[in-house]
Amino acid sequence: MIAIFDYGMGNLHSVSKAIERLGYEAVVTSDPRVIMEADGAVLPGVGAFGDAMANLRESGLEEVVKRYAGSGKPLLGICLGMQLLFSESEEHGRHEGLNLLPGRVVRFQGDYKVPHMGWNDLEFLQPSPLFEGLEPGHVYFVHSYHALPERQEDLLAVTDYHQPVTAIVGRGSVYGMQFHPEKSGELGTALLRRFLEMTARRAG
Template identity: 80%
Template sequence: MIAIIDYGMGNLHSVSKAVERLGYEALVTADAKEIMEADGAILPGVGAFGDAMQNLRNTGLEEVTKFYAASGKPLLGICLGMQLLFAESEEYGRHEGLGLLPGTVVRFQGDYKVPHMGWNKLSFRQASPLFEGLEEGHVYFVHSFHAIPGHAEDLLATTDYHQQVTAIVGRGNVFGMQFHPEKSGDLGMRLLGNFLELTASRQAAR
């Protein structure tokens, strides 16, 4: 079973349906026991970093997510969920993140359109099980802030939006995708599928 962590901010339905389309059982839940028993977990997210972290703390899911990451089972952050994996963000003031990955989240700076919205091509920066059998292609982004990893080895893929922008990160069992894989056509679904392949779950969706 794949737990979709419900802390009140995220595309829960679309992520859950994408997981089920790939042949896995998905459970949208805020229950600590259910999350910890899952074969894999996904932390989605839409909205402001500070609000998201406050919701995680208020629901007790900040510690649950950290415990889950420490368990060694695969964890994937999507969009804002990826940003929450980092140590801090400067979105509307300084906010501490989950601290699962060193680095910070900053606003796009420059004379160009923000938010970064639309289809952009991925560039794979190093080998990863997420890229098994895949070629670089386009995925769908919507974001005004971007992550700067503290360690280069955590940066798995970038995209070009007036600069090299972090698109996929990974360290051990913890992964993040800045874009929405469930809204990114065949490549997005195959990237999500490769993440799910890392879990012990092989139970078909009901």
């Protein structure tokens, strides 16, 4: 079973339906017991970083996310959910994140269109269980802020939008995707499937 964190900010329906289409049970929940018993967990997110962290704290789910990450079970952050994994964000002021991955989230700066919206190629930087048997291709992005990991080994894939942009991160069993895999065609579906396969393997 895959738990999807329900903290009031996320595209919960589309993520749960994508997981179910791949043959896995998905439960949208804010119940810590249900989350901690799940084989894998997804932290979605749409909106502003500060609001999302406030919701996680007020709902008591901030500590649940951290405990889940510490359990060694696979955890996937999607879009804003990926950004929340980092130490801090400068979106509308400075906000502390979950600090599961060291680094910060900053706004795109330059004479080009923001938000970054549309289909962009991925470049895989290093081996990962997420990439087994896959070739890089296009996925769908919508974001005005991007993550700057402190540790290069946490950076698994980038895309190019006037600069290298963090697309996939991972350390241990914690992963993040800046794009929406459930909206990213064949490659997005395949990456989500790899994550779900990892949860099944660990669950035995």
